[in-house]
Amino acid sequence: MIYIDSFLDYLLLEKKYAKLTIISYATDLSQFHMFILETYDTREMSEVNYPMIRQWIVGFIELGLTHKTINRKLSTLKTFFKFLLKIQAIAVNPMVQHKSLKLPKRQQEAFSVLELEKVSDYFEDVTFEGLRDHLIIELLYATGMRRQELIDLQLSSLDLKQQQLKVRGKRNKERLIPLLDSISLLIERYLQERSVLLPQGSQLFVTSKGKAIYPNLVYRVVHSYFEKVSTKKKLSPHLLRHAFATHLLDKGADISAIKDLLGHSSLASTEVYTHSNFKELTKAHQAAHPRSQGDE
Numbered sequence: 001m002i003y004i005d006s007f008l009d010y011l012l013l014e015k016k017y018a019k020l021t022i023i024s025y026a027t028d029l030s031q032f033h034m035f036i037l038e039t040y041d042t043r044e045m046s047e048v049n050y051p052m053i054r055q056w057i058v059g060f061i062e063l064g065l066t067h068k069t070i071n072r073k074l075s076t077l078k079t080f081f082k083f084l085l086k087i088q089a090i091a092v093n094p095m096v097q098h099k100s101l102k103l104p105k106r107q108q109e110a111f112s113v114l115e116l117e118k119v120s121d122y123f124e125d126v127t128f129e130g131l132r133d134h135l136i137i138e139l140l141y142a143t144g145m146r147r148q149e150l151i152d153l154q155l156s157s158l159d160l161k162q163q164q165l166k167v168r169g170k171r172n173k174e175r176l177i178p179l180l181d182s183i184s185l186l187i188e189r190y191l192q193e194r195s196v197l198l199p200q201g202s203q204l205f206v207t208s209k210g211k212a213i214y215p216n217l218v219y220r221v222v223h224s225y226f227e228k229v230s231t232k233k234k235l236s237p238h239l240l241r242h243a244f245a246t247h248l249l250d251k252g253a254d255i256s257a258i259k260d261l262l263g264h265s266s267l268a269s270t271e272v273y274t275h276s277n278f279k280e281l282t283k284a285h286q287a288a289h290p291r292s293q294g295d296e
Contacts, residue, residue: 003045004029007083028076032056045084050094053077057101067101074098108234110242111226116141118229128193129208133221135190136205136213140222140237143167143177144244144262147218147237153204155191160184169263177261245270 008026011017017025035056036042053074060070077095084090119137124130140150149167157166163179179187198210205213218237226235241262248258259270 003084003089004033004080006087007080010083024072025076025079028073029080031073032077035059045081046090048081048090048094050097053094053098071100074100108236108239108242109232110246111141111230111232111239112243113247115226115230116243119225122225122228125189128197131190131193132205133225135186136218136221137225137240138183138186140240141244142180142183144241144258145177146241146263147215149263150218150237151205151213151215154202155204156202157204158187160187167263173263175260175263 004026007029008022011022011025012019033043036048036052039055040047040052042048057070057074060073074095078098081090081093081095085093123134123137125134136150139145140147143165145167146169149169152168153165157168159166160179163181163184165177165179166174167177168174194206197208198206201210203212207213207217222237222240223235226232226239232239245258245262248261249255255270259266262270264270
């Protein structure tokens with residue numbers, strides 16, 4: 001414990017840390033000290049190695065602590081062992097190979113069915129750009145493809161006879177996505193306009209000057225239409241991919257099929273779309289549970 005006391009004095013007197021911060025550090029280090037003593041029967045910090053620290057992390061994960069809380073405790077250890085190395089109490093810093101635990105991404109709320117219905121009122125197909133932008137939004141929602149996958153589409157990606165689309169995803173993995181009748185008709189209309197503007201060229205989506213579209217253009221298209229119908233703060237193309245998956249799940253589609261359509265390599269990536277808000281859960285529970293029907 002002598003090194004811990006010296007470290008806390010260092011934080012207080014030299015680093016001028018706040019007392020509450022030092023109390024937090026003291027708690028973390030006391031927990032770690034008890035852990036190595038009880039688990040590895042040692043008090044010597046010079047004997048601590050990274051596998052020991054990793055086992056300490058596992059214990060917190062099993063207790064259900066958040067990654068943010070665990071990372072704070074690990075930050076304490078990182079500062080502590082850096083101090084021990086500085087005063088030559090240890091020869092090797094066991095935290096040198098440690099990387100912070102990844103924090104779970106906050107899942108954005110998908111565009112609702114109502115928002116997608118409302119946005120259709122604003123499509124203007126009388127110009128090439130208006131028709132193209134209409135198709136961009138409809139295709140993102142109807143297929144769930146990523147923004148870059150849409151940009152990379154070639155004329156050869158289309159098979160309107162079979163009503164399917166070949167998409168090249170991450171790591172150049174290809175997948176086939178079926179096309180709805182309404183989307184196929186919209187594509188045909190767009191291709192007619194595109195052939196007048198640009199008889200040559202292989203890119204499916206182009207600007208009015210015949211250049212390939214780019215990420216910021218797709219973002220602007222989605223943002224400009226949905227800001228008219230949505231109060232969401234971030235109106236990104238990804239919300240259409242999210243809506244595709246969420247709405248299919250809500251209609252009872254198999255999650256494995258959705259995984260393949262999205263181009264995910266594992267179900268874990270797809271399962272982020274299975275969340276529901278509490279109001280939806282309550283509604284489903286009341287509608288389906290036998291006790292909600294007044295059965296005794």
